[in-house]
Amino acid sequence: MATILYDADADLELIRQKRVAIIGYGSQGHAHALNLRDSGCDVLIGLPERSKSRERARQDGWSPLLPHEAAAQAEVIMLLVPDQLQGQVYRQSIQPELAPGKLLLIAHGFSLQYGQIVPDETIDVAMVAPNGPGAQLRHMYSQGSGIPALWTVYQDVTGRARDLTLSYARALGCTRAGVIQTTLAEETETDLFAEQVVLCGGLTSLIRTAFETLVEAGYQPEVAYTCCLQEVKLIADLLYKGGIHFMHNSISDTAEFGDYLTGPRIIDEHTRGNMRQALKDIQNGSFAREWIMENQAGQPMLKAWRRQDAAHPIETVGEHMRKLLP
Ligand code: NDP
The missing domain is CATH 1.10.1040.10 (N-(1-d-carboxylethyl)-l-norvaline Dehydrogenase; domain 2)
Structure with missing residues (x-):
């Protein structure tokens, strides 16, 4: 029987006490960033200098940093660039900025499951994968509800990865609808x-x-x-x-x-x-x-x-x- 958790199972304060970097500002990135901001989180956006998404981010009130700058300043890093680029972005912009205990998040398991990212052993790694496109994720949050998500902890060095991941899912609005615990292989393969x-x-x-x-x-x-x-x-x-x-x-x-x-x-x-x-x-x-x-x-x-x-x-x-x- 699947384990489904809701708002009452997640402590919003945990993610509010961290600085979160959202790397990428496309379908998922914009929704994560805006939902987290509206949930009272401290959010930074990381985008390349010549990214087409910079203008959209500015219009939404952000001052985007470069991906490595955002990763350096944040304790939680959500990687929302296309799956096929994640290995490269991790190695170039995130890995050099990692410190023990940081939490790396992804929204789909492809890059970890197929070895495109081999995460450092000193960090926590987890997934929050919303069951829908970013526009829907944002729209439902704005209406006071949310869309479900799948979540799992892949690597827990601090012993706090589970609670922080659920807190992130709550800030995203997903625990309003219910988040289903899964494994990386199950999410990647079924998706x-x-x-x-x-x-x-x-x-x-x-x-x-x-x-x-x-x-x-x-x-x-x-x-x-x-x-x-x-x-x-x-x-x-x-x-x-x-x-x-x-x-x-x-x-x-x-x-x-x-x-x-x-x-x-x-x-x-x-x-x-x-x-x-x-x-x-x-x-x-x-x-x-x-x-x-x-x-x-x-x-x-x-x-x-x-x-x-x-x-x-x-x-x-x-x-x-x-x-x-x-
Ligand atoms: P998009 O293609 O919509 O957005 C990707 C973003 O990453 C764009 O802002 C893009 O900028 C930016 N980007 C590209 N290269 C870099 C780089 N080198 N450094 C930093 N940012 C970069 O992707 P999605 O939002 O669709 O997907 C993101 C993740 O979310 C994926 O893992 C995907 O599987 C997952 N996901 C997607 C869902 C969906 O429905 N879309 C649903 C659930 C999960 P630019 O504008 O310049 O290209």
Whole structure:
């Protein structure tokens, strides 16, 4: 049974007594920094001299430092740069500024799990991984609630890492919703699996293939776009609200019957085998190796896929339809 902790399990004063450096000011960085500031924490922002995010940070009232300056002045360092850059940023800007007892935080386990960061033995290391994008994290906090998070302590030298990590999660607003204790491997592997198989890779491939099938059969692309892509939100909202059975109760009997009859023919045993293989590739590190090598080569495949993605007919139709049916 998962252990879920709430506000009452976390002491906000602990993080308020520390200076916190947020390295990176993107999706997660801006939300962490603003939520912590509104929770009464002393926050510094670390960004490179020529970072595009500096302007946004200034507009939000910060005076960004360089990453190594922020790391030097803080006792808690939250690393919120893209996963593929974390090893380099850790070695160049954080490691030289570490002193025994500092707490290094991450928001996703990739860099630690796959050895991109090998943390010094003298520091505490932990993870607070919010279950959603930064905009949502900030929005929910501003509304007086929060989004859930996964957390774990990876290395506890001081004996205080657990309490300080939970205190950080409280300042972020996540203990308002509930924080689930996990391990680094569990967070990293399930997160990568879900985004590849369901949330991103699975869903977009399903939508595009269905759109292409309808258009190839002679149906209007506008109609194919609406029913295969736009309506996903309506179903996702029902799933979010009450789960699969609740969604089934909310749709027509015809849609529900078609779901049971056709769903397993689309996602069949062959697909299950592919899912198992995708999971193995994540667990044995081959996905991580491929992604690290892709970055070392300057992201050639990612750039080519982005071009293909943007050129797909569903994008043109979508742009047109979003204007007509706002
Ligand atoms: P973003 O790409 O949105 O932001 C990255 C930030 O890091 C930008 O401000 C970028 O600046 C800055 N940056 C780039 N290089 C450096 C550097 N060398 N030193 C300091 N700052 C740098 O990333 P995310 O916020 O999406 O991801 C951050 C972490 O949060 C990752 O570990 C991710 O897995 C995790 N996470 C993300 C979630 C999400 O939904 N986005 C959800 C949960 C966890 P610039 O503008 O110049 O590029």
